[in-house]
Structures are given as structure tokens and as C-alpha cells.
Amino acid sequence: MTTSSNGVITPAKEQRRPNESFVARFLRQTEIDSRLLGMIGALLLIWIGFHVYGALANGFGAFLTARNLWNLTVQTASIGVMATGMVMVIVMRHIDLSVGSILGFCAMIMGITQVRILPEYLGLGSPAIWVITVFIGLLAGAAIGALQGYLIAYLQIPAFIVTLGGLLVWRGSAYMVARGETISPVDSTFALIGGGPYGAIGATGSWIVGIIACIGIVIMLISSRRQRQRFAFPQRPIWAEFLLAVVGCALVIGFVLMVNSYPWPVGIVRQYAAANNMTIPDGGLYIAHGFAIPVLILIGVGIAMTFLATRTRFGRYVFAIGGNPEAAELAGINTRWVTLKVFSLMGLLCGLSAAISSARLNSATNSLGTLDELYVIASAVIGGTSLGGGIGTIYGAILGALVMQSLQTGMVLVGFDSAIQQMVVGAVLVVAVWLDTVYRQRTK
Amino acid sequence: MSDIQKDTPLIEMRDISIAFGGVKAVDRASVDLFPGEVVGLLGHNGAGKSTLIKILSGAYKRDGGQILVNGEEVTINNPRDAKALGIETIYQTLAVADNVDAAANLYLGRELQTAWGTLDDVAMEAEARKVMGRLNPNFKRFKEPVKSLSGGQRQSVAIARAILFNARILIMDEPTAALGPQETTQVADLIKQLKKDGIGIFLISHDIHDVFDLADRVVVMKNGQVVGYARTDEVTKDEVLGMIIMGKVPPAAIPGPGALQTV
Numbered sequence: 001m002t003t004s005s006n007g008v009i010t011p012a013k014e015q016r017r018p019n020e021s022f023v024a025r026f027l028r029q030t031e032i033d034s035r036l037l038g039m040i041g042a043l044l045l046i047w048i049g050f051h052v053y054g055a056l057a058n059g060f061g062a063f064l065t066a067r068n069l070w071n072l073t074v075q076t077a078s079i080g081v082m083a084t085g086m087v088m089v090i091v092m093r094h095i096d097l098s099v100g101s102i103l104g105f106c107a108m109i110m111g112i113t114q115v116r117i118l119p120e121y122l123g124l125g126s127p128a129i130w131v132i133t134v135f136i137g138l139l140a141g142a143a144i145g146a147l148q149g150y151l152i153a154y155l156q157i158p159a160f161i162v163t164l165g166g167l168l169v170w171r172g173s174a175y176m177v178a179r180g181e182t183i184s185p186v187d188s189t190f191a192l193i194g195g196g197p198y199g200a201i202g203a204t205g206s207w208i209v210g211i212i213a214c215i216g217i218v219i220m221l222i223s224s225r226r227q228r229q230r231f232a233f234p235q236r237p238i239w240a241e242f243l244l245a246v247v248g249c250a251l252v253i254g255f256v257l258m259v260n261s262y263p264w265p266v267g268i269v270r271q272y273a274a275a276n277n278m279t280i281p282d283g284g285l286y287i288a289h290g291f292a293i294p295v296l297i298l299i300g301v302g303i304a305m306t307f308l309a310t311r312t313r314f315g316r317y318v319f320a321i322g323g324n325p326e327a328a329e330l331a332g333i334n335t336r337w338v339t340l341k342v343f344s345l346m347g348l349l350c351g352l353s354a355a356i357s358s359a360r361l362n363s364a365t366n367s368l369g370t371l372d373e374l375y376v377i378a379s380a381v382i383g384g385t386s387l388g389g390g391i392g393t394i395y396g397a398i399l400g401a402l403v404m405q406s407l408q409t410g411m412v413l414v415g416f417d418s419a420i421q422q423m424v425v426g427a428v429l430v431v432a433v434w435l436d437t438v439y440r441q442r443t444k
Numbered sequence: 445m446s447d448i449q450k451d452t453p454l455i456e457m458r459d460i461s462i463a464f465g466g467v468k469a470v471d472r473a474s475v476d477l478f479p480g481e482v483v484g485l486l487g488h489n490g491a492g493k494s495t496l497i498k499i500l501s502g503a504y505k506r507d508g509g510q511i512l513v514n515g516e517e518v519t520i521n522n523p524r525d526a527k528a529l530g531i532e533t534i535y536q537t538l539a540v541a542d543n544v545d546a547a548a549n550l551y552l553g554r555e556l557q558t559a560w561g562t563l564d565d566v567a568m569e570a571e572a573r574k575v576m577g578r579l580n581p582n583f584k585r586f587k588e589p590v591k592s593l594s595g596g597q598r599q600s601v602a603i604a605r606a607i608l609f610n611a612r613i614l615i616m617d618e619p620t621a622a623l624g625p626q627e628t629t630q631v632a633d634l635i636k637q638l639k640k641d642g643i644g645i646f647l648i649s650h651d652i653h654d655v656f657d658l659a660d661r662v663v664v665m666k667n668g669q670v671v672g673y674a675r676t677d678e679v680t681k682d683e684v685l686g687m688i689i690m691g692k693v694p695p696a697a698i699p700g701p702g703a704l705q706t707v
Contacts, residue, residue, distance in 0.1 A: 313557070327541050390542070390543035
């Protein structure tokens with residue numbers, strides 16, 4: 001857009017801008033967010049950096065191996081799921097400091113439900129146990145979130161205080177319900193939610209998921225182009241559409257190849273073969289992990305939350321309230337009800353993360369989820385959610401969670417001790433927010 | 445316009461009072477508005493005009509008094525109630541959500557949905573292009589957040605939002621405060637057009653020049669009270685200024701409770 005001297009805006013969308021750089025034109029025509037590219041760049045930098053550092057310092061670069069990347073995605077799942085909810089909370093100019101404690105409490109509730117209560121009525125190992133357990137966990141999370149949301153929206157207590165109180169209350173409650181005991185082991189079907197060799201869908205399943213994803217990408221691009229044609233809106237050039245389709249599908253296929261090149265450990269293979277009366281051939285049996293179930297859950301949550309945030313009234317209201325709470329109220333939006341729902345949704349996602357974390361650990365411990373609130377908030381903020389409200393994306397938060405987890409994993413792999421890890425994570429958070437501020441001032 | 449319609453005001457606010465922490469922001473103020481009429485609500489900053497009108501638009505709750513729409517008493521507790529009665533407001537602060545685009549702002553709170561219950565962005569944008577094309581043909585920036593628009597463009601978004609939903613009563617609080625001369629003329633033309641459609645309009649301003657030529661009647665407020673009511677064709681600008689500044693009511697005007705007591 002150009003503004004002429006008398007202040008009238010003239011459209012310039014279709015004109016070629018002569019002094020526009022190649023990169024800028026590329027970004028504009030493909031409509032790729034420059035911020036997304038920046039995050040992917042940072043992620044690659046971290047990955048390659050740790051790999052090279054490991055290779056030089058320890059003689060073995062462990063980061064860019066299928067095994068590590070597979071574990072990285074699994075470890076990202078729990079934080080990533082909560083980060084998608086935190087985006088909505090922060091977009092509405094609130095904060096939720098209690099997510100880690102809600103996770104701990106929900107995990108404890110689910111642990112007791114499936115270990116102490118349900119087996120008495122349904123019998124140990126009943127297939128209904130995990131369904132009821134997950135349902136109760138989600139319900140508990142949503143109810144806690146709704147309670148906190150009520151206090152924030154209707155009693156007008158600042159979210160910072162309500163959730164800071166919640167941080168202590170729910171952690172204490174988790175201790176109270178089990179008197180500090182660790183509940184273990186969890187139901188065997190429930191444990192699949194946490195990943196592991198059995199909690200992954202295998203090579204064939206992964207190819208099916210990958211192919212569906214590729215078809216989905218192509219269909220989305222085509223239908224978006226059709227919509228724009230129908231209403232004569234500006235379109236991407238055709239080469240950009242093809243480029244997006246190819247890059248998108250290549251990423252999906254690369255991901256599938258990666259998860260399929262991480263085989264089951266020998267011990268698990270032996271156990272599996274024994275259980276199924278199979279003989280292991282001489283060269284060993286190669287069984288690929290494939291996508292882990294928690295990663296699929298994260299992807300599913302990411303898609304559902306993106307849909308909620310961009311395609312529904314609820315999402316539109318969340319962003320409008322974040323942009324200008326007064327205007328939203330004056331436009332007739334029931335801002336209090338929306339606030340309550342956002343916090344309840346956050347609680348629900350904490351319940352889901354609790355299922356993932358406790359299943360992965362195969363037990364519910366009292367300290368599960370401690371400090372998660374920090375990682376979740378950091379993920380959302382690194383992913384471009386503005387603490388000023390009104391701005392944020394779900395995919396950004398998931399990428400942010402991946403960045404945080406990559407840092408964490410990388411530092412463990414190269415052998416930094418935990419004191420340094422904490423310092424780095426803290427510093428990264430501050431630097432990320434600073435970069436974000438600079439970015440916003442530039443693009444204004 | 446028939447006589448019956450003339451007799452029943454579109455809006456009648458009777459003895460409205462509201463106090464903030466002991467300060468009477470509006471004190472027993474009464475105003476009315478007929479279909480196809482433009483009523484200018486004048487007064488200094490802090491005279492209570494914006495507060496009075498915010499009671500009508502549901503942003504504030506009144507302490508006392510009645511509101512009648514088409515002769516029937518109504519309760520307005522929030523902006524949703526007011527909108528349901530066909531009362532649309534364009535606020536002085538241009539209450540728009542800065543971070544979303546024009547179409548999203550136009551339909552804020554009343555989004556169009558597809559058969560699946562999802563937002564029908566394409567239809568909303570198409571409709572927004574139609575309305576904005578009528579209002580401000582230069583407006584082309586539909587994809588950008590409202591934040592990046594100029595004052596006049598933001599104003600057209602706010603006005604478009606108000607007229608999009610067939611308002612019967614339009615409240616404009618300092619509608620031209622943020623605008624340049626060219627855009628001010630556009631708003632004036634728009635007001636004349638809406639008036640022709642039988643919409644009643646409250647124009648609020650502290651600047652008499654904004655209002656005098658457009659309004660059929662003026663209501664002047666001072667210190668929360670109504671000084672007086674006058675038809676613009678029966679008084680001069682100077683007389684209205686006297687009402688605003690001194691509370692002095694000219695002979696052609698009807699004095700209200702806030703009129704300067706003649707000794």
C-alpha cells in the first residue's frame with residue numbers, strides 16, 4: 001500500500017514494487033510468515049549447534065539421530081498440548097500460572113481412578129478403564145479451569161493472583177489425595193498414551209498418516225484457491241501454490257522417514273517376539289517405532305485448536321477481546337463467559353497433558369508437572385504470542401514448545417549440568433521476548 | 445412520515461440520572477428523538493452528554509429514570525440489549541478491535557456462519573466490501589488489521605458496523621473528531637442519507653459547528669443537566685453558544701432544569 005500526499009490510500013497489491021527485495025517478494029507471494037521462517041531457522045540452528053558441539057566435544061553428535069528426534073517429539077507433546085491453550089489465555093491478556101499444578105492434580109486423580117478405584121468394579125485390565133480414566137481426568141481439568149475462570153471473569157480477581165493461588169492449591173491437593181504416595185503402575189492401555197515402543201503406530205500406520213496429511217495439505221491449498229477465485233480475491237501465483245504443496249508434503253514425508261528409521265530396542269523386540277511366538281532371524285528383527293501416540297495427540301490438538309481459534313466465533317471473540325476488551329464488550333460480546341470458557345479449555349488441555357505425562361512415566365507422582373507453567377508460557381511467547389494480548393498462533397506455540405524442548409534435550413545430551421540448563425532456559429525466554437518486541441516495532 | 449409516527453418518539457429518555465462516587469454525572473435529564481430526525485447533543489467536555497448516551501447504548505446502567513422505545517418502556521442493561529432494540533452506537537474512542545481486519549470488526553458479535561457452524565469469512569468479507577464500497581469507495585485494505593488504518597478509515601469501519609445491521613437509532617459520539625475535512629464531508633453526506641431512510645440520529649459534540657448544520661434540534665447540557673431544547677431553524681449559533689457557555693436560554697428555546705435562573 002502506498003499513501004499519496006493527500007492521505008488517500010491507493011491499492012498497490014497487484015503492482016510490482018521495483019525496490020522490493022527478492023526475499024520480501026518471495027514471502028509476500030507465498031504468504032509465508034517471516035516469523036515462522038525465523039523460528040524454523042532458530043530450531044535448525046539449535047539442532048545443528050548441539051549436534052556439532054556433541055561431535056566436537058564428546059566425539060559423538062547425538063542430536064540429529066532418529067532416536068533423539070523421536071524422543072524429542074514425544075517429550076514435546078505434553079508441553080505442546082498445554083501451550084496451545086496458553087496461547088488463547090495470553091491472547092485474552094490473561095495468564096495461567098497454575099497449569100503445572102493442575103496437571104499434577106489431574107494425573108493424581110487419574111492414577112487413583114485407574115489403579116485403586118476402577119479395577120475393583122471392572123476387574124484389572126478391563127478395556128473400559130482407560131476410557132473412563134481419561135474422561136475423568138479431562139473433566140477434572142475442565143472443572144478446575146472453569147472454577148478459576150469464574151473467579152477471574154465474574155469476581156474480577158486478576159488472573160495472575162487466581163492462578164498463582166491455584167499453583168499452590170492444586171499442588172497441595174495432589175499431595176492430599178494420595179498423601180504424597182506415587183501411584184503406579186498405570187493401566188496397560190492407558191500407558192500407550194505416553195508413547196514408548198508399544199505406544200507408537202508402526203511403519204505402515206505412519207505411512208498412512210503421512211499420506212493422509214499430504215492429501216490434506218493439497219486439498220486445503222486447492223479449496224482456499226477456489227474460495228478466493230469465487231469472490232475474486234487476490235491469489236498466490238501458481239508457482240507459489242506448488243512450492244507450498246511440495247514443501248509441505250516433503251516435510252511430512254521427511255517426518256515419516258525419520259520416525260520409521262528408529263527401530264525398537266533389541267530387548268523389546270525379543271519380548272515382543274516371545275509374546276507372539278515369533279523367531280527372530282539372524283540379522284535381528286527390524287521393527288520401526290513410527291509416530292508415537294502422544295505426538296499424534298499433539299498434532300490433533302494443534303489442528304483442533306487452530307480450527308477453534310481461526311474458524312469459530314469463540315476464537316474470533318478471544319482475539320477481539322485481546323485486541324480491545326472495551327470494544328468487544330460494546331460490540332455485545334459476553335466477555336465474561338468467553339473468559340470462563342478459555343480458562344476451562346486451558347484446564348481441559350492440562351488434563352490431557354496429565355494423561356500423556358503420567359502415561360509416559362507409567363505412574364502418577366506428586367511432583368509431576370512442576371515448573372511446567374514456565375515452559376508452557378515460554379513456548380507460547382517464543383512462538384509469537386504477544387503478552388500485550390490479541391496476537392498469537394497455535395502452530396507458533398507448538399514450534400515454541402519444540403524449541404524449548406530441543407534446548408533442554410540438547411543440553412542434557414552434551415552434558416551441561418542442571419544449574420546451567422536452568423540459566424540458559426531463563427535467559428532464552430528473556431531474549432525471545434526482547435526479539436519479539438524488536439520484531440513488532442520493525443513491522444509496524 | 446405519518447402523524448402517528450411523529451407523535452410517538454423513537455426514543456424517549458425521561459429523568460435519567462447517574463452518579464459516579466457521589467458526583468452527579470447526569471442529573472434528571474430528558475431527551476427524545478423522532479424517526480428521521482437528527483438531534484444534536486451539545487455541551488462542554490464533562491457536561492454529561494457522553495454519559496447520558498452511554499446509558500442509552502447500554503454501556504452504563506442508570507440510577508434513575510425511564511427509557512421508552514416507540515412509547516414502550518424498555519430495560520437496557522448491556523450493549524446486547526441496546527442492539528436488540530436497534531440502537532447502534534459509534535463511540536468517540538472508535539470501539540474497534542485493532543488486531544483483526546475490517547470485516548471481522550463489522551460483524552463483531554454477530555458473525556455470519558456457514559452451515560457447519562464455522563465463521564463464514566468469505567461471505568463476511570464480500571458483504572463488507574459492498575458496504576464499505578458505498579461508504580468509502582477508496583477503502584481497499586480489507587485484509588489488514590484495523591490498527592494499520594488511518595483515522596478516517598477506522599471511522600468508516602465504525603460507521604459501517606453501525607449501519608450494517610439496519611439500525612433504527614444511531615448514536616454518534618464526536619463522529620468527526622478524528623477526521624480530515626474531506627472525510628467530515630463524507631460523514632455529513634452519510635448522515636443526510638440515513639436521515640432519509642427514517643433513522644433517528646443522536647449527534648454528540650462539544651463543537652457546535654460540527655452539529656448545527658446537520659441537526660434538526662439541539663439539546664444543550666451543562667453540569668449534568670439539560671439547559672434547554674431548541675430547533676436549529678429558530679435560534680442562531682450564537683444563542684446556542686450562549687446556552688453551552690452560560691446556560692442562558694434564548695426566547696425561542698424551551699428551558700430545561702439546568703437553565704440559568706433569571707433574576
